Structures are given as structure tokens and as C-alpha cells.
Amino acid sequence: AQKVTQAQTEISVVEKEDVTLDCVYETRDTTYYLFWYKQPPSGELVFLIRRNSFDEQNEISGRYSWNFQKSTSSFNFTITASQVVDSAVYFCALSGEKNSGYSTLTFGKGTMLLVSP
Amino acid sequence: DTGVSQDPRHKITKRGQNVTFRCDPISEHNRLYWYRQTLGQGPEFLTYFQNEAQLEKSRLLSDRFSAERPKGSFSTLEIQRTEQGDSAMYLCASRKQGYHYEQYFGPGTRLTVT
Numbered sequence: 097a098q099k100v101t102q103a104q105t106e107i108s109v110v111e112k113e114d115v116t117l118d119c120v121y122e123t124r125d126t127t128y129y130l131f132w133y134k135q136p137p138s139g140e141l142v143f144l145i146r147r148n149s150f151d152e153q154n155e156i157s158g159r160y161s162w163n164f165q166k167s168t169s170s171f172n173f174t175i176t177a178s179q180v181v182d183s184a185v186y187f188c189a190l191s192g193e194k195n196s197g198y199s200t201l202t203f204g205k206g207t208m209l210l211v212s213p
Numbered sequence: 214d215t216g217v218s219q220d221p222r223h224k225i226t227k228r229g230q231n232v233t234f235r236c237d238p239i240s241e242h243n244r245l246y247w248y249r250q251t252l253g254q255g256p257e258f259l260t261y262f263q264n265e266a267q268l269e270k271s272r273l274l275s276d277r278f279s280a281e282r283p284k285g286s287f288s289t290l291e292i293q294r295t296e297q298g299d300s301a302m303y304l305c306a307s308r309k310q311g312y313h314y315e316q317y318f319g320p321g322t323r324l325t326v327t
């Protein structure tokens with residue numbers, strides 16, 4: 097069975113602080129994909145990044161960066177110099193070969209990020 | 214490129230009534246997914262289609278739930294004899310065929326059963 101754990105239920109920071117959202121996953125697949133989605137108060141899930149299990153390179157996109165470590169089964173997400181607009185619930189998700197051939201997503205429970213001015 | 218759309222955005226119904234939701238995927242996406250999200254939880258997979266074929270259903274999808282995608286374009290999700298436990302956000306997503314593609318989500322339909 098696949099599982100995604102986001103241990104941080106809620107994080108509060110002040111604008112311009114850096115913040116890291118943790119994601120730990122479990123899977124028996126050797127090939128799998130990891131995702132991060134953002135869900136702002138409007139409710140629509142917004143795709144942020146996809147990473148496959150063979151690519152452990154860290155990725156940076158503007159203020160966002162992701163750290164994938166297979167050895168610890170973690171795929172953490174860091175926002176640098178946070179802004180109020182970053183306030184949202186962030187979900188980590190996993191898709192593996194045994195999970196309907198990479199088709200369906202298994203989500204964590206999400207981390208609510210509150211950025212205050 | 215228009216995104217995934219869902220209708221209605223909100224639905225309030227009385228217990229025992231039937232409800233139907235609609236999802237219009239991104240036009241070139243042949244895979245369509247339904248998820249359910251309750252408060253404080255991540256989305257949970259319900260079912261998915263490749264074109265008009267329903268390829269998988271979760272055990273969460275009881276006999277009261279039925280989904281269709283008759284022409285491989287839009288999809289409907291019907292809940293018969295609604296129960297209070299059905300209150301949730303119902304999310305639709307679509308993607309291109311191919312295992313490395315991400316899913317794009319619609320705004321969801323929030324169902325409240327009174």
C-alpha cells in the first residue's frame with residue numbers, strides 16, 4: 097500500500113521568513129512519481145511540481161525549491177522569503193506503478209501554511 | 214487553454230435526495246478522475262475514465278454512486294439517496310494519457326447534505 101505523511105498540520109510564519117513543508121512517503125514501487133499541489137482558499141488544487149523516482153536532483157523555481165531524498169523517502173518543499181499570497185494548504189502526493197499504473201494519486205493530509213504580514 | 218470546469222460549485226440537498234455533478238475536462242485530456250475531499254483531509258480517489266471507459270473504482274464508491282463519461286468528453290457523478298456522510302468537496306481532474314503527466318484539477322463541487 098502507498099502512503100504519504102505530512103506531519104505538519106499547520107505552520108504560521110511572518111512574511112519574508114523561509115519555510116519548509118515536510119513530506120514522507122511509503123511505497124513498494126521502484127518507479128513512482130511525487131507531486132506537490134497548492135490549494136488556496138478558493139479550493140482549486142494547483143499543480144506545482146512532478147518528480148520521478150529516478151531523478152534525485154533538487155529543483156528550484158523562483159522562490160520555491162524541492163529536496164528529494166530517496167534514502168529517507170522524503171520530498172520536502174521550501175518557500176524562500178514567504179509572501180502572504182503563499183497562504184494555502186499544500187499537498188504532497190504519490191503515484192506508483194502498482195497504483196493503477198501510475199494513474200491515481202495518493203495524497204497526504206496537507207499542511208496549512210499561514211503567512212502573516 | 215481553458216481549465217477543468219465543474220458544475221454546480223455548491224449543492225445543498227436533503228438526505229435521501231439524488232444529486233448529479235458535471236465535470237468538463239481540458240479538451241485534449243483523455244483521462245478523467247473523480248476525487249472526494251473532506252474537511253482537513255487530502256483528496257481521496259473515487260474513480261477514473263480513459264475516454265469513455267471506466268477503468269477503476271475505489272472501494273469508497275458505494276453502490277449509491279455512479280459515474281459516466283458517455284462520449285469520452287464530460288463526465289457526471291451521481292449520488293443516489295444521499296446521506297450526511299456524503300457531505301464533502303467532489304473534485305474532478307484530467308490529464309493526458311501517459312504515466313508521467315500531472316493531473317489538473319477543477320474548482321470542485323461542495324456538497325452539503327442536511
